[in-house]
Amino acid sequence: xxxxxxxxxxxxxxxxxxxxxxxxxxxxxxxxxxxxxxxxxxxxxxxxxxxxxxxxxxxxxxxxxxxxxxxxxxxxxxxxxxxxxxxxxxxxxxxxxxxxxxxxxxxxxxxxxxxxxxxxxxxxxxxxxxxxxxxxxxxxxxxxxxxxxxxxxxxxxxxxxxxxxxxxxxxxxxxxxxxxxxxxxxxxxxxxxxxxxxxxxxxxxxxxxxxxxxxxxxxxxxxxxxxxxxxxxxxxxxxxxxxxxxxxxxxxxxxxxxxxxxxxxxxxxxxx
Amino acid sequence: xxxxxxxxxxxxxxxxxxxxxxxxxxxxxxxxxxxxxxxxxxxxxxxxxxxxxxxxxxxxxxxxxxxxxxxxxxxxxxxxxxxxxxxxxxxxxxxxxxxxxxxxxxxxxxxxxxxxxxxxxxxxxxxxxxxxxxxxxxxxxxxxxxxxxxxxxxxxxxxxxxxxxxxxxxxxxxxxxxxxxxxxxxxxxxxxxxxxxxxxxxxxxxxxxxxxxxxxxxxxxxxxxxxxxxxxxxxxxxxxxxxxxxxxxxxxxxxxxxxxxxxxxxxxxxxxxxxxxxxxxxxxx
Numbered sequence: 001x002x003x004x005x006x007x008x009x010x011x012x013x014x015x016x017x018x019x020x021x022x023x024x025x026x027x028x029x030x031x032x033x034x035x036x037x038x039x040x041x042x043x044x045x046x047x048x049x050x051x052x053x054x055x056x057x058x059x060x061x062x063x064x065x066x067x068x069x070x071x072x073x074x075x076x077x078x079x080x081x082x083x084x085x086x087x088x089x090x091x092x093x094x095x096x097x098x099x100x101x102x103x104x105x106x107x108x109x110x111x112x113x114x115x116x117x118x119x120x121x122x123x124x125x126x127x128x129x130x131x132x133x134x135x136x137x138x139x140x141x142x143x144x145x146x147x148x149x150x151x152x153x154x155x156x157x158x159x160x161x162x163x164x165x166x167x168x169x170x171x172x173x174x175x176x177x178x179x180x181x182x183x184x185x186x187x188x189x190x191x192x193x194x195x196x197x198x199x200x201x202x203x204x205x206x207x208x209x210x211x212x213x214x215x216x217x218x219x220x221x222x223x224x225x226x227x228x229x230x231x232x233x234x235x236x237x238x239x240x241x242x243x244x245x246x247x248x249x250x251x252x253x254x255x256x257x258x259x260x261x262x263x264x265x266x267x268x269x270x271x272x
Numbered sequence: 273x274x275x276x277x278x279x280x281x282x283x284x285x286x287x288x289x290x291x292x293x294x295x296x297x298x299x300x301x302x303x304x305x306x307x308x309x310x311x312x313x314x315x316x317x318x319x320x321x322x323x324x325x326x327x328x329x330x331x332x333x334x335x336x337x338x339x340x341x342x343x344x345x346x347x348x349x350x351x352x353x354x355x356x357x358x359x360x361x362x363x364x365x366x367x368x369x370x371x372x373x374x375x376x377x378x379x380x381x382x383x384x385x386x387x388x389x390x391x392x393x394x395x396x397x398x399x400x401x402x403x404x405x406x407x408x409x410x411x412x413x414x415x416x417x418x419x420x421x422x423x424x425x426x427x428x429x430x431x432x433x434x435x436x437x438x439x440x441x442x443x444x445x446x447x448x449x450x451x452x453x454x455x456x457x458x459x460x461x462x463x464x465x466x467x468x469x470x471x472x473x474x475x476x477x478x479x480x481x482x483x484x485x486x487x488x489x490x491x492x493x494x495x496x497x498x499x500x501x502x503x504x505x506x507x508x509x510x511x512x513x514x515x516x517x518x519x520x521x522x523x524x525x526x527x528x529x530x531x532x533x534x535x536x537x538x539x540x541x542x543x544x545x546x547x548x549x550x551x552x553x554x555x556x557x
Binding site: 011013014016017018020021024025028029091095096097098099100101102103104105106107259262263264265267268 | 350407
């Protein structure tokens with residue numbers, strides 16, 4: 001009955017099964033769906049009004065319309081992308097279902113790929129209405145960024161997956177006691193990624209740290225596009241290169257943490 | 273709760289299923305053992321949870337793993353499943369090294385344990401669908417329908433798992449464990465927290481499944497009656513070591529006891545030597 005040939009290599013069938021599992025879960029709970037919409041909407045409305053107020057009173061922001069609200073939306077792609085990934089993972093911990101999955105033919109890479117797809121689905125549910133709100137309330141057309149938006153999006157989502165993979169490994173190894181890292185780690189990146197201000201604002205030594213983070217390149221790129229009407233391909237390529245390294249490193253870390261969890265018996269306890 | 277007629281109908285359905293399959297038989301000497309454990313050790317910091325145990329389980333057997341809390345049963349089963357890595361020693365499952373070759377065998381085995389749950393918000397049917405897909409079960413709707421009939425799930429198959437009684441959840445967990453018709457079934461306390469009727473029903477189903485599918489079952493249990501009824505071999509563990517390993521009858525005879533529960537208490541309370549000496553005296557007289 002079991003098709004063993006599928007156990008070699010990556011199985012789209014098993015990835016599809018996991019996506020179906022998270023889809024059922026999402027659709028079974030309206031508060032979960034509402035939460036996906038609620039926070040992004042709150043963010044864009046708050047920052048949109050701040051931007052409107054500042055634009056009326058500051059010459060720079062009057063010229064650079066959309067930098068604040070654009071940054072808010074891009075930040076949400078980064079943050080919600082990681083949360084979308086990590087929350088799907090945490091659902092397995094909360095449900096005490098991880099043992100069932102680990103004992104099934106599902107491979108770690110298939111599990112992670114299904115989480116990346118769920119991250120995209122959850123992101124779409126939250127961010128698309130957010131961009132529509134920005135358009136109708138503040139006349140900021142996020143999609144007006146054009147093709148560069150694809151480069152921004154890809155770089156941000158890759159970073160969010162790297163962080164998501166790494167923190168999932170930490171939770172796997174340390175149990176739900178490490179859950180708070182899922183919610184807070186991205187905020188440690190926030191001041192260094194220079195979301196609302198240019199990198200030049202930071203002290204010299206901190207600028208080196210900032211430039212090691214791919215989101216910094218995206219936010220600098222966004223400001224260059226909105227203020228100078230220039231698309232900085234160089235920034236996007238550098239960010240892509242760092243992201244490639246981060247993805248490989250986070251996957252390696254996940255496997256190492258999984259192995260450590262098996263060594264320490266953490267998969268049996270899984271709790272705090 | 274479960275009528276005799278329903279049970280007979282289910283048992284008949286399972287037998288037909290077994291006939292249709294091309295399972296190997298126990299008598300086939302070309303097959304490796306279902307489980308081979310060789311000098312297995314697991315050390316957690318200062319604690320030796322499993323201390324150099326070895327055993328081999330032939331295909332088609334039901335073996336009970338007995339021992340008090342902390343004896344090392346769960347750790348042993350977890351190492352067989354690949355959820356815990358041994359400190360030293362070797363595990364082979366269905367002829368493959370674990371965990372190195374786990375991809376070769378995970379689709380042919382399954383398990384049920386009180387340490388894991390089925391997702392609570394999903395319905396029974398959704399859960400079985402997902403696990404069926406993970407195990408690449410062919411004709412999945414038919415398989416789910418058959419399991420639902422055999423395990424009497426139809427009354428609540430579209431209800432969320434979290435809204436089921438303990439007995440219903442156990443039957444669903446058993447359905448998940450059988451979804452891929454495993455050659456090897458690992459069970460950790462399969463009837464814990466069940467009422468006697470449901471527990472008896474689960475045991476009957478396991479017996480029938482083993483017989484019809486020539487499956488190998490390893491079960492850890494604190495229920496001695498369950499072990500006496502189901503198992504053709506018993507491995508008693510204490511402080512991470514194998515204290516005894518034989519058929520239930522042989523073990524009871526060796527300890528001069530009439531039930532496994534009495535043997536268990538002898539082992540747990542360190543009365544092993546007294547009991548064995550008593551038996552030796554009887555033999556000499």
